[in-house]
Amino acid sequence: MARVVCIHGIGRQHTGERELRGAWHPALSDGLTRAGAVTDLAADDVRCVFYGDLFRPPGRTLALGDPPLDASDVADGFEAELLLAWWAEAARTDGTVLPPDARTLARTPQAVQRALNALSRSRFFAGVALRGLVLDLRQVRGYLCDPALRDAVQQRVADAVTERTRVVVGHSLGSVVAYEALCARPDWPVRTLLTLGSPLGVRNLVFDRLRTGPTGSPGDWPGSVRHWTNLADAGDVVALVKDLRPLFGERVRCQVVHNGARAHDATRYLNTAEAGRAVEEGCRETGEAGV
Known part of the structure; x- marks a missing residue:
């Protein structure tokens, strides 16, 4: 049962949950090191929610390409x-x-x-x-725009979060998935939301289309979360709006990081000290730091 649940973004239809964890777990660990954290994340402490296959045409193989x-x-x-x-x-x-x-x-x-x-x-x-x-x-x-597809993605997140999960990480479109899931399930024990390269601040196209539960509305605080950190590279085109506070409130910690030529790369976000501090904060509240 994972302490940290990660949700990928667009363009990942030709990978899988184990491959993603193989890249994201070391990057998360490096971020904790950069932050001087005492939390030690084993591979089993991290779970990657995979939904890219829902966008992959049936009957195709990787050799055929897009x-x-x-x-x-x-x-x-x-x-x-x-x-x-x-x-x-x-x-x-x-x-x-x-x-x-x-x-x-x-x-x-x-x-x-x-x-x-x-x-x-x-x-x-x-x-x-x-x-x-x-x-x-x-x-x-x-x-x-497709309710059935949205529900299928959300179900995979629900299947991954357990009573031990304290941190949810969402990259790119995955940050939208994460936000919606947490808004709809305020009973979850998640304490920290970390969003990376997020399009959540794009009005009309994204923000106004957010689904936040039967009684919620876009801009609501995400459920049981105590701490929300949003990281954006200045050159990240997907993260059109870097500062989420005007739409989601002053409690969101919005920070600009520098990912070099790969501005939107998830692992470059994850291995920053800023990401490490956010993950450490969420794990520390469980009383499991250093486990």
Whole structure:
């Protein structure tokens, strides 16, 4: 039974829970070391919730790769708007990316193609194929707009959290999953929420679509959580809004970290002293520090 439950973000459909834990557990441990923490996390203390397979077409194997997608596969509405928001943020943080102009923001098919072209040349999305960008957009839309898919993801989180769980970590879209799960289940014993590269602060597209239980509303404090730390790299395009306090309250500790060229990388977030301090804080409240 894990003390720390971690939830991944977009683009992880070709991995799995054990592979993720193999990367995330050492990064978490390094973060604790950087923080000078006394908590020692064994591998069994960490569990990664995996839901990427829900986005993977049935009957496919890794050898076949992703389906061939292009600009025409970006749906009007949510997907196009999120793509353009990523483009604008990439241009703001990366001088090599030409910014969109007023005409581009009309969300025409040409604008979508220009956005994909610009992002594919940015530092942030370096190495990500165009089809990968389109699939990432689809995954965000799928979770936020498909109730059945959302319920399936949430069930996997519920299956992972036990009476021993004190820390929940959410990266990227996983931070949205984590927030919603904690809001809907205030009886959970979780004391610390750590969000990394989170899009929770993006109004209209994300914040206004949050599902927080039958009596809740977006911006509510996440259930039984006592401490919420949000980390964002200044160049993280997914984390369009770095400071969550205007929407979620002054209790959220919002900190900017520096992840180098891989601004959105989960392990680079996890191995920071800031992440280590947040995890230590949650484990310490259980009386299990040093176990």
